[in-house]
Amino acid sequence: MKYEIQVNHKGTYDVIVVGSGPAGVAAAISAGRNGSKTLLIESLGRVGGISTSGMMSHFTGRCKNKLYLEILDRAKAKNHYFPELEKKYIDPELLTLTYIEMLEEAKVDILLYTTFCDVLMEGNAVTGIICHNKSGFCRYDAKVIIDASGDGDVAEKSGVEYFKGRESDGKMQPATLMFKVGGVDTKKAVFPGSFETLVQTDKGELQALAKEKLPHPAGHVLLYHSTLPGIVTCNMTNVTDIDGTRAEDLTRAEIICRKQMPLIVDFLREYVPGYENCYIIGSASLIGIRETRHFKGLKTITEQEISAAVQHEDAVVFDAHFNFDVHNISGAGLDKTGCQKHFKQNKGYTIPYGCMVPEKINGLLLSGRNISGTHMAHSNFRAMPICVGIGEACGVAAAIAAKSGKQPRNVDPAEIRKVMGGTENG
Ligand SMILES: Cc1cc2nc3c(=O)[nH]c(=O)nc-3n(C[C@H](O)[C@H](O)[C@H](O)COP(=O)(O)OP(=O)(O)OC[C@H]3O[C@@H](n4cnc5c(N)ncnc54)[C@H](O)[C@@H]3O)c2cc1C
Secondary structure (H helix, E strand, C coil): CCCCEEEEEEEEEEEEEECHHHHHHHHHHHHHHHHCCCCEEECCCCCCCCCCCCCCCEECCCCCCCHHHHHHHHHHHCCCCCCCCCCCCCCCCHHHHHHHHHHHHHHCCECCCCCEEEEECCCCEEEECCCCCCCCEEEEEEEEEEECCCCHHHHHCCCCCCEEECCCCCCCCCCCEEEEEEEECCCCHHHHCCCCCCCCCCCHHHHHHHHCCCCCCEEEEEEEEHHHHHHHHHHHHHHCCCCCCCCHHHHHHHHHHHHHHHHHHHHHHHHHHCCCCCCCEECCCCCCCCCCCCECCCEEHHHHHHCCCCCCCCCEEEEEEECCCEEECCCCCCCCEEEECCCCCCCCCCEHHHHCEEECCCEEEEEEEHCCCCCCCHHCCCHHHHHHHHHHHHHHHHHHHHHCCHHHHCHHHHHHHHCCCCCCCC
């Protein structure tokens, strides 16, 4: 059967960003602010990726890149309901609006409900993308494409080398569908925020009870404050053996998590102080995929560099702090290689620009959780503040490349630092 697809050319940009998670939004804002004609493409109907559509509770860890601090301040300024709440806590509605305002101010064109499908290449350089949306297939050309899709969909189609999951066997971290419960007595409620937080109750210790009572592979308690009274964000559904780059796996994960949700609520009502009358009020519209592809960049950041807080000479992300947040690959709780609450990082680490530049492909930058790093390093830099820092640097680098006609690999990290400003380590 012969089947022809019509592809309409819709525009030419300096910079196109694919994916609007924290890394994509930051990249688009910073490219736009630095004078690039910029397009941001997102397959969902909302910007923010996991930070909004994923129903995230809070930014964990930190970095010293200016744009991250600006996003926190601007989102917090919109929260007139609970001014006393720490600014790291997220109201997904207000954060979405904050992103939209910042993107519009930076004159970024936003295109929602549009999925990246393929790349156009000249030799080893990406020159454009093919997308699909309600209008059909469309083509956009750009001097630089920033892949902030989380899974590196653009990099994969461009032929950038990658491996999935952990180096030893390709297994990836489990997936979680976040949800919120209302009706919580927050004065009395407990908020175990890490697997290593143990809470003794009259009925037993909560993490142990969860392991015993919840349907495998669920079996841990992670509960977070929200920005609204009586409402708590639950990070407690859990599915293993999921490859987030396969639609069949994503569907299976979504269904398993949805079946776990009422059982988790029964558990909360029975065993967790303050949650005796809780009920589900909503769930994320984007399943939380923690880990998929790791690409080969000019440089690859490792867990050893993070632990030693190496100050790279081509650093563009500064004073990054988080832990090694490796969830159990085959069940509930923390993996034996992971360390959450008890991880101590006294000095912040840096991320070199080379981790954002694919080793062999031109016209392309990697932003967010799909930069070049080991499985263990990724469990740290995937935290949203650090992804925003990466995005800011990518946006500046792409703007410099587009303006000067250089390939991203030839942009000087010192120039990126100078343009970003306010990134001195300390
Ligand atoms: C369950 C869970 C809980 C977490 N908890 C925290 C936490 O408490 N604090 C914290 O700081 N971090 C947390 N993280 C980590 C953090 O949320 C992610 O690592 C971070 O959001 C990654 O940012 P990103 O911009 O790289 O990708 P994402 O946030 O994943 O965004 C990628 C975007 O690209 C879009 N996209 C994908 N493919 C395409 C395509 N082909 N075409 C168009 N658009 C596409 C997606 O729809 C999405 O909007 C959590 C992650 C998960 C999964």
